[in-house]
Amino acid sequence: MAPVIELINLWKSYNGFQALRGLNLEVNSGEIFGLLGPNGAGKTTTLKIIVGLLKMDKGVVRIKGIDINENPYEYKRFIGYVPESLSLPEYLTLEEFLIYSGKIRGIPRDQIRERMNYYIRLFELEEKRRALLLSLSRGMRQKAALTSALIHDPEILILDEPFIGIDPAGQRVIKDIFTERVKMGGSVFISTHLLDTAERICDRVAIIYRGQNIASGNIESLRRLSKSGEDATLEEVFLKLTEETREHLSREGS
Amino acid sequence: MRLGMILSLYALKVKVFFGAIRASKANIILLAVYIFSFLPGTIGLSFTVTSALSSLRQGGADAELFVDILSAAASVIIVAAILFSLRGVTVFEYEQNIVFTSPLRPSEFLAASLLVNLTYLLIFAFPLFMLCALIVSLLSLPPPQAAVILISSILFALSAILLKTSLSLVKALYGGVWINALMLISAFILMFPATSIFMPLPIKYSILPYPSSLLARTLIYVILNGIPLIDLLGLVLFFLASLAFFSIMSKRNFFPFTTQVPLVSPFDASARTQAFKMESNIRFFYRMRIPIRLNLESESLLSFLVKKEVARLAREGSLFTITLMYAVISLIFIAGGFRQMDGAGSIPSPLLILLGTYSIIIPVMLASNWRILEAKNLWLPISSGADLRLIARATFYGFVIVSITIPLAIILPVSIALKINIIQALVILISTSLIGCSVNLYFAVKFLRGRRTGSPSFLIGWLSMLITSLLLLPVYILAMLPYIFSPSIALDIAMLLGSSAYSAFITKIFLNLINSNILFIEV
Numbered sequence: 032m033a034p035v036i037e038l039i040n041l042w043k044s045y046n047g048f049q050a051l052r053g054l055n056l057e058v059n060s061g062e063i064f065g066l067l068g069p070n071g072a073g074k075t076t077t078l079k080i081i082v083g084l085l086k087m088d089k090g091v092v093r094i095k096g097i098d099i100n101e102n103p104y105e106y107k108r109f110i111g112y113v114p115e116s117l118s119l120p121e122y123l124t125l126e127e128f129l130i131y132s133g134k135i136r137g138i139p140r141d142q143i144r145e146r147m148n149y150y151i152r153l154f155e156l157e158e159k160r161r162a163l164l165l166s167l168s169r170g171m172r173q174k175a176a177l178t179s180a181l182i183h184d185p186e187i188l189i190l191d192e193p194f195i196g197i198d199p200a201g202q203r204v205i206k207d208i209f210t211e212r213v214k215m216g217g218s219v220f221i222s223t224h225l226l227d228t229a230e231r232i233c234d235r236v237a238i239i240y241r242g243q244n245i246a247s248g249n250i251e252s253l254r255r256l257s258k259s260g261e262d263a264t265l266e267e268v269f270l271k272l273t274e275e276t277r278e279h280l281s282r283e284g285s
Numbered sequence: 286m287r288l289g290m291i292l293s294l295y296a297l298k299v300k301v302f303f304g305a306i307r308a309s310k311a312n313i314i315l316l317a318v319y320i321f322s323f324l325p326g327t328i329g330l331s332f333t334v335t336s337a338l339s340s341l342r343q344g345g346a347d348a349e350l351f352v353d354i355l356s357a358a359a360s361v362i363i364v365a366a367i368l369f370s371l372r373g374v375t376v377f378e379y380e381q382n383i384v385f386t387s388p389l390r391p392s393e394f395l396a397a398s399l400l401v402n403l404t405y406l407l408i409f410a411f412p413l414f415m416l417c418a419l420i421v422s423l424l425s426l427p428p429p430q431a432a433v434i435l436i437s438s439i440l441f442a443l444s445a446i447l448l449k450t451s452l453s454l455v456k457a458l459y460g461g462v463w464i465n466a467l468m469l470i471s472a473f474i475l476m477f478p479a480t481s482i483f484m485p486l487p488i489k490y491s492i493l494p495y496p497s498s499l500l501a502r503t504l505i506y507v508i509l510n511g512i513p514l515i516d517l518l519g520l521v522l523f524f525l526a527s528l529a530f531f532s533i534m535s536k537r538n539f540f541p542f543t544t545q546v547p548l549v550s551p552f553d554a555s556a557r558t559q560a561f562k563m564e565s566n567i568r569f570f571y572r573m574r575i576p577i578r579l580n581l582e583s584e585s586l587l588s589f590l591v592k593k594e595v596a597r598l599a600r601e602g603s604l605f606t607i608t609l610m611y612a613v614i615s616l617i618f619i620a621g622g623f624r625q626m627d628g629a630g631s632i633p634s635p636l637l638i639l640l641g642t643y644s645i646i647i648p649v650m651l652a653s654n655w656r657i658l659e660a661k662n663l664w665l666p667i668s669s670g671a672d673l674r675l676i677a678r679a680t681f682y683g684f685v686i687v688s689i690t691i692p693l694a695i696i697l698p699v700s701i702a703l704k705i706n707i708i709q710a711l712v713i714l715i716s717t718s719l720i721g722c723s724v725n726l727y728f729a730v731k732f733l734r735g736r737r738t739g740s741p742s743f744l745i746g747w748l749s750m751l752i753t754s755l756l757l758l759p760v761y762i763l764a765m766l767p768y769i770f771s772p773s774i775a776l777d778i779a780m781l782l783g784s785s786a787y788s789a790f791i792t793k794i795f796l797n798l799i800n801s802n803i804l805f806i807e808v
Contacts (some may be wrong), residue, residue, distance in 0.1 A: 082668040084808045086502065118391025122567050122600040123593075127579040133669040135588050140581040141414040165567055 034093075035060045035109075035187055036081065041090035043076055043242075051242040054090070060186075063209055065233035066222040067265075069273060073242040074222040075115055078191050081220075082112045089102050091186050094187065097266040108136070111180030114224070115191035117172055121165035125156060125175055128164055132179035143182060150178040154202060169196035175204065188212065188219045194228060206232055230265035238269055240276045286393050292398035299404060301379065302618045314582040315744035325400040325414040331419035338424060338508055340706050348509065349491045350482070352501045356490030357479040359441065359497035363485045366445045371468055372461060374539050375546045375655040385540045387716045393626065395450060402446050405711040430507045435515060440524045444496065447527040454534040457542040495522045498659065551771035566602040575599045588681055594683025604687060605652060607647055608762035614639045618699065636705055639762060640696065640713050645753055648721030651744040655680060656729035656745070664808045673803045677730065681796065689714055712784045717753075719788040724756065725749045727802070734802045756791055760784045785787035 036058035043051040051073045068074050081086040081092055082105060094106040120128060126147070131216040133143030151157055151166070154174040159167060164175060173196055176273045180188060194202050203263035209219045209232060223229050229236055231248060246256050254263050257271045340346045346450040378386075384394065407414075419440070422429045456464055475497070478546040481489045492500045504514040577596040583589035598604050618636045659680075666676050690716050700707050763784050766776055 047350075079808075083670075084664055086805070104670045107668065110667040110668070112664075114664050118664065120597070120659070120662045121564070122571070122597050123579065127593075127596075130579055130581055131589075131593060132665060133584055134583070134667070135666050137586070143551055143581060148410055163565060163567065178534060183669075207352045 032127060033060060033192075034058060034221060035095050036059065036064075037091070037093040038077070038081075038234060039091040039093075039108055041080065041092065042076070042088045043073075043085065044088060054242060055244055056237055056247065058187075058218055059235075060199055060218050061213055061216050062234040063213055063219040063221070064187065065094075065229040065236035066220065066239065067226065067229060067236050068156070068226075068239040071241075072239045074239060075191055076242075077239070078112075078189055078220075078222055079114075082110060083107065084114075092246060097149060108183065109185055111185035112184065112189045113173070113176045113180050113191065113193060115195070117169075119164045119172060119176065121163065124161050124163055124260045125151070125167065126160045129178055129182060133182045136183045138183050144262055146182050147178070147262055150181060152209075154178065154201070154241075165212075170198055170201055173197050177208075181208070186215070186217050188221075190219070190221045192223055193221055194223065194225055204231060226237055226266040227264070238272055240273050241280070245276045246272050286390070286396060290389060291393050291396045291400070294389065294394065295400045297384075298397060298401045299434075301377070301399070302405070314576065315748055318751070319577075319744060319747050320411055322747070324415070327412050327416050329417050331423060335417070335420050335423040338420070341505075342368060342424075342509060348505055349489070349507050352491040352498065353478070353482050353489055355501035355504060356495065357476075357498040358576070360479065360490070360495065361366045362445050363448070363497060364475050366449035367452060367468050367472045369389065370449050370456055371465060372390065372453070372544065373457035374453045376543045379416075380544055381543065381545050382411050384542075391538050391540060393529075394497050394540075395535045399446060399450065406442060406446075414759075415651075424508065424510070430510075433507050433517065434504055436486065437500055437520050440520050441500045442494065444520075444524045444527040447524075447531040447789065449531045451527070451534045454537060455540050456541055457544075458537055458543075469549045477795045494519065496497060496520065498746045499523065504686045537754075568598050570600045570602050570605065575604070578765055587675060587682075591677030591686070592677060594680050595686060597659065598651070598683060598687050601658065602790075604691065607687060607691045608648065608695070610643065611692045614643060615695055615699045619703075625633050636696070636700065637709055637713060637764065640710060641717070641757075641764070642690070644688075644714060644717035645691075645721055645750055645757070648684060648718065648725040649750050650686045651688065651722065652725030652729045652749065657724070660806075661730070662735050663806065666695060667806075667808060673806070674800045677726065678796070679725055681799070684726065685718050688718040688722060706777070706778045707771065708781055709767065712760065712764050716757060716784050717737055718786040719796075720760075721753045723792045723799070724753045727795045727799050728752075730799050730802045730806065733806050759787055792798060 034057040036056070038056040038135060041054040041056075042049075047283050053197075054073065054077060056077075065078065066074050077248070080087050081094070081099070083099065087100075095109055097106040099106055102132050104178070120131070122246060123131065127150075128145045130143060133140075151160060154171075154177075156178075158172060159171060164172060167175060173193070177190075177193065180190070193205060195250055195273075197205065212236075213219060221229075221233070235247065235249050237251070238253075239245065246253055249263055250258070250268070253259075253265070253268045254261065257268045257275075259271060260266050338351075341348060380394075388472055396654065417434070421434060428433070452468065456468070478486070478490045478493060478495075479487050480486055490501065496519075499516045503513045503520060506516070577592065577599055578595055579589065579596060583592060614636075618639060640794065663673070664677070666673060668806040694712075696710055696714070697707060699705075700710050726747070727746055732745055763780050766780055770776060
């Protein structure tokens with residue numbers, strides 16, 4: 032499988048804090064890839080660099096082979112993004128927001144209408160169509176943002192903590208969407224703290240710690256790498272690997 | 286009371302209030318610019334007041350009238366203290382959640398709050414202190430008299446703060462209709478003698494033992510080289526009474542009776558707090574069904590984005606604020622008896638002066654709201670690959686549409702009815718809108734690009750307003766031409782063309798600067 036997202040030696044710092052230190056990562060087509068790591072590991076920074084919200088200090092990011100430094104706009108038609116801290120134009124209604132999302136991506140109006148109606152029905156937001164985003168619950172806002180990310184039918188979905196605030200039924204719908212898109216050859220790249228969810232839905236994961244990729248692969252390969260038992264959960268593997276790295280780094284530091 | 290605890294809380298409260306100003310040294314410079322920008326006005330005012338007081342000293346004016354006017358002004362301070370205390374004890378979220386759940390005593394909290402209030406007073410009343418110092422020095426008052434003025438003013442200010450705190454406690458602890466009624470009646474009694482300034486009434490401040498009268502008599506008689514011992518003693522007694530009232534009230538546990546309010550600070554740059562304040566606006570104005578709806582039928586992306594911008598301005602209340610402001614300007618102008626002054630005479634029409642002064646505020650408000658509330662939503666166009674330059678252009682057009690059409694719709698009928706030169710009003714409105722919106726939007730983008738998200742919005746607004754004013758000077762000079770030369774249609778056309786060309790030139794420069802900066806914004 033050809034990688035659709037390639038991160039090569041990615042560096043980023045702000046306000047004196049080194050967020051990424053030579054991060055390397057690959058996400059293939061047709062997979063759900065989970066980015067895991069403790070707080071401050073650089074997960075959100077990585078996602079923001081990929082979608083163009085932050086500029087990298089050094090490194091290469093390729094989306095479907097397009098170098099985003101050389102061509103910072105073209106690749107964005109392949110991606111749909113939902114941020115973690117969900118800031119939405121509260122003064123718009125749900126329908127207006129989705130029209131806006133489609134319009135700025137240059138989607139023909141018929142397609143906007145069709146996809147908007149489809150996802151509004153799927154997420155059971157029909158009654159909220161003309162409600163201000165301001166009046167929607169956290170879960171509904173998350174669904175609205177996800178619909179906005181899907182309005183142009185992107186090949187790659189990039190989602191920062193997509194399950195926060197969503198009820199179990201909504202989570203099931205989202206997981207089904209992921210599975211369906213992956214079956215069609217698309218890719219889903221998520222950052223999450225929910226390790227049990229990641230274990231269930233992700234084909235592969237990467238664990239990053241202090242801006243570096245300390246382990247990546249499927250759950251079996253991570254178990255082997257961490258020398259955990261065959262029935263070790265992703266949470267146990269994660270804690271073991273991050274703890275070992277922390278000790279290793281503090282030994283190096285001393 | 287534990288002094289260490291009080292000082293720790295004092296430091297916390299000051300840090301929270303000044304919050305973002307500590308984010309960078311640039312903010313300190315901006316604050317200094319803000320404070321010193323009052324200097325020219327303060328110096329001008331000090332000369333006017335000194336001249337009036339000199340005339341009083343030479344027996345050319347009525348001392349009682351001066352006492353009455355000064356008492357009325359001082360009464361406003363006491364009345365404001367009473368009216369503000371009607372809200373009870375208001376605290377911020379962090380105070381309720383963090384401070385009140387610690388082993389801090391109510392009296393310690395109040396002591397820290399008093400210190401904080403004094404700090405705010407020192408900073409925000411700085412131009413007033415400067416004015417007093419200038420007047421004292423221009424009147425060449427000897428040091429003992431200057432000291433009496435200083436001491437009596439401080440005693441009065443302290444008493445007002447103590448009174449406000451104590452009354453807030455009374456309201457919070459025993460709040461009821463009768464407390465409200467008592468406070469409102471007191472406020473009325475305190476303000477009523479002010480009517481004697483405008484109409485002959487036997488009740489005057491100068492013959493009453495009000496705290497404001499005591500202060501006014503002390504100040505005026507010191508300036509007249511008198512020794513107002515009784516009045517000064519009265520002020521001291523007022524202060525001691527306020528202090529006693531405060532010390533009695535501060536022993537009560539008022540923590541469970543406080544009301545939580547959103548943090549309001551001119552230095553507040555928190556988008557969360559601002560958004561919180563804006564939520565009720567959006568709900569209210571959306572219910573008003575202003576007929577601007579976004580749909581799929583818009584012709585071009587630019588026209589869609591402009592429409593979205595205008596919808597935002599309508600729903601967040603900016604449209605209403607601008608309408609209200611220009612309606613008030615028109616009313617002041619009409620009700621103030623200015624209509625007798627002809628715009629084509631030897632002095633500019635007051636309407637034009639009001640327009641020239643207040644139109645500058647509109648772009649500041651629009652750009653500031655955009656920076657705080659809308660810029661955080663840029664994640665969507667950026668991650669969608671939309672051209673941010675187009676977004677900026679649509680934002681600018683939205684600002685210009687709103688800041689020109691509303692004032693025109695209100696001011697033009699007034700100008701026509703009162704036979705004021707419409708061209709002059711047009712010149713001022715178009716230029717302030719074009720130059721103001723482009724300059725303010727540029728500064729908003731520039732600060733976002735520099736990731737100075739902590740910069741207080743009012744300081745950024747102040748800086749961009751200063752630059753706008755300087756850039757508008759040539760326009761104002763052009764608008765004054767009919768007062769220098771004989772008014773004619775040819776002059777009007779020349780004025781309109783000249784100002785339009787100049788405004789377009791400046792706007793072009795700033796739009797280019799916006800375009801080259803907006804692509805580097807990080808969200």
